[in-house]
Amino acid sequence: MVTTLDDTKRNAIGAKLAGMKLIQQLLIDNEQQFIRECSDGEIVENLRRMLDDDQKNQGILATVIVQYGIQAQPKENLQDLVQQIRQLMEGNELSFSEKVFQHELLKHQQVMTGLVIHKAAQKVGADVMAAIGPLNTINFENRAHQEQLKGILEILAVRELTGQEADQGIWARVQDAIAAISGAVGSAVTQSSDKQDMNIQDVLRMDHNKVNILFTELLQSNNPQKIQEYFGQIVKDLSAHAHAEEEVVYPRVRPFYGEANTQELYDEQARWPIVFEQLQSLSPSAPEFKDRIRQLMEEVMDHVRQEESTMFAAIRNNLNTQETEELATQFKSAKSRIQKEIARTRGANV
Known part of the structure; x- marks a missing residue:
């Protein structure tokens, strides 16, 4: 398992x-x-x-x-x-x-x-x-x-x-x-580096890049311990990212991004915990494990492409610089709190 x-x-x-x-x-x-x-x-x-x-x-x-x-x-x-x-x-x-x-x-x-x-x-x-x-x-x-x-x-x-x-x-x-x-x-x-005044697009793009690297590292590895490590980090990163988006970003963009488009993003992320649970029942050395990871990666990257194209464009067209920077600060604050909550929950279950 x-x-x-x-x-x-x-x-x-x-x-x-x-x-x-x-x-x-x-x-x-x-x-x-x-x-x-x-x-x-x-x-x-x-x-x-x-x-x-x-x-x-x-x-x-x-x-x-x-x-x-x-x-x-x-x-x-x-x-x-x-x-x-x-x-x-x-x-x-x-x-x-x-x-x-x-x-x-x-x-x-x-x-x-x-x-x-x-x-x-x-x-x-x-x-x-x-x-x-x-x-x-x-x-x-x-x-x-x-x-x-x-x-x-x-x-x-x-x-x-x-x-x-x-x-x-x-x-x-x-x-x-x-x-x-x-x-x-x-x-x-x-x-060329991070700044205090990053906007929400910058911050989300950093998250997207990191999880893409994690998926790639996992799929390239044949070491069950490393695969387990990468998968664990994918679960933590995607969980914190998704919860913070749903708490801070999606409610903010819904009025100008549209009800249908925003709900699609919610629905896609709602599938991820189900997939995580299914993957946890498999051995990391089983061939079907990586097959399922590839499917999950495709789903996540499709979700990322939608955010970075149409949602980011909507943000640029409807929020000014100060508003996008404030949204980034709110997102990072929520994500930090959620990460601590996840860590406490995991610690209580050990």
């Missing part, structure tokens, strides 16, 4: 992503505190730019986690570490430059975690690579932030130790780091 047990590697990556989100919020809180405490206008301006990047990157991380499909918790030791750092940042034990030094270490940790997730995803599956792709933007910007913080640290530390200004040539490196963030390379990365 095919089960839909969570794959340990995917759960481990999910916990790493949750840890990145936790650290990202700490970075934001630190930078807001630094801006309040710092009296150097030039450093404050650089910190404001960094804060803008980090707030945007927190939105990217939230989208990546929803797209990844596993709502995990950071490890307890990381949660304890974050709490300890918060206490240090809020207290008087460290000087301002020492606090910035700890902040730079957090940036380094965030860079290495992002790189490790990227490398691990290469080993787990193409669908994981597709889901975490926007991390490339965060990794790039955090690496540039590190260089910027090193320059700021030198200036602050020299002031604290000598009471004099550091060699202003240090600012050349700081400005180089800023250029790396906001210049041509950084812009290219950011423009």
